[in-house]
C-alpha cells in the first residue's frame with residue numbers, strides 16, 4: 071500500500087523592501103494555483119515569505135522593526151492564501167515574522183505555520199537556531215541580526231499527524247543542526263518542511279562561500295537519510311536588497327536523494343510525488359531506532375566522554 075503525498079516546493083525570488091504584503095501574496099497565490107492544477111496536496115513556501123529578509127540590515131526604530139512582523143495570522147493581506155487553500159484543497163507551509171504579546175510583553179519570533187486543505191492552521195513552529203549576531207557589525211556588506219530581532223523559539227519541534235503522515239517543521243539555520251532532525255525523527259516524522267534565506271557570502275566564514283550550495287544540500291540530505299524522512303527546503307533566492315541568496319530549493323527522499331530541485335533564482339514551483347511508505351522501510355531497517363539506537367549505549371559513551379546526553383536532555 072502506498073501513501074502518496076504530492077508535494078510542491080515553491081521557491082521565491084527576491085522580495086524588495088518596497089513590495090507590499092498584498093503584492094507578495096499574489097506571487098504566492100500564482101504558485102499555489104499552479105500546484106493545485108498539478109494535483110499537489112501541500113505547497114512549501116520559504117522562511118520570511120511575506121517580506122524581504124530584514125535581519126540583513128540594521129533597523130533603529132522599533133516602529134520600523136515592527137512593520138516587518140505579522141501581529142495576526144491569518145490577517146487581511148494573507149487571507150486570500152487561506153481561502154485559495156480551502157478552494158483548491160491544497161495545504162501549505164508559510165514562514166513569516168511573528169509579533170505577539172505573551173506573558174504580558176511583546177515577543178518577536180521567526181515563525182512558520184502548517185495549514186491544512188481546509189485552510190485551517192494545523193501547527194506553528196518558532197525558529198530555535200538563530201544564527202548571526204545581536205548587534206550590527208560595522209563594515210560588513212550586510213548584517214544577520216536574527217539574535218537581535220527574534221527570540222529563540224519556545225514551541226519545541228513537534229510532529230503533527232496531517233496529510234496522511236507525520237509532518238514536522240524547522241527553519242533555515244535549524245537545518246544545519248542534526249538535533250533538529252533527530253528530535254522529530256524520534257517522534258517518527260515522515261516529512262520535514264522548511265524554508266531558508268541563505269546568502270551566498272558568509273561574512274563570518276568567507277572561505278566557505280563556494281561551498282554554500284554543497285552545504286545546503288548536504289545537511290538536508292543527511293537529515294533525511296539518518297531519520298528516514300522526506301525533507302523539503304524552499305529558498306528565498308536571488309539578489310534581495312543587495313544580498314545574493316542561494317536557490318536550490320528541493321524535495322529529498324528518505325534515501326537522501328534529491329528527487330526534485332529548482333534550477334532558477336526566481337519564483338519557481340517544482341512538484342514531486344512522495345510515497346510516505348518509503349519512510350517506513352528505512353525506519354524498520356537501517357534506522358530502526360528501537361533496535362539499533364540504544365539509549366543505554368549513549369549513556370555509556372557520554373559518561374566516558376563527559377559529553378552530556380547527546381540531545382542535551
Ligand code: ING
Pocket residue numbers: 201241242243244246266267268269271272
Ligand atoms: N540563514 C543562514 C542559514 O543558516 C548562514 C545563515 C548562512 C549560516 C551561511 C551559515 C552559513 O542558512 C538563516 N536565515 O538562518
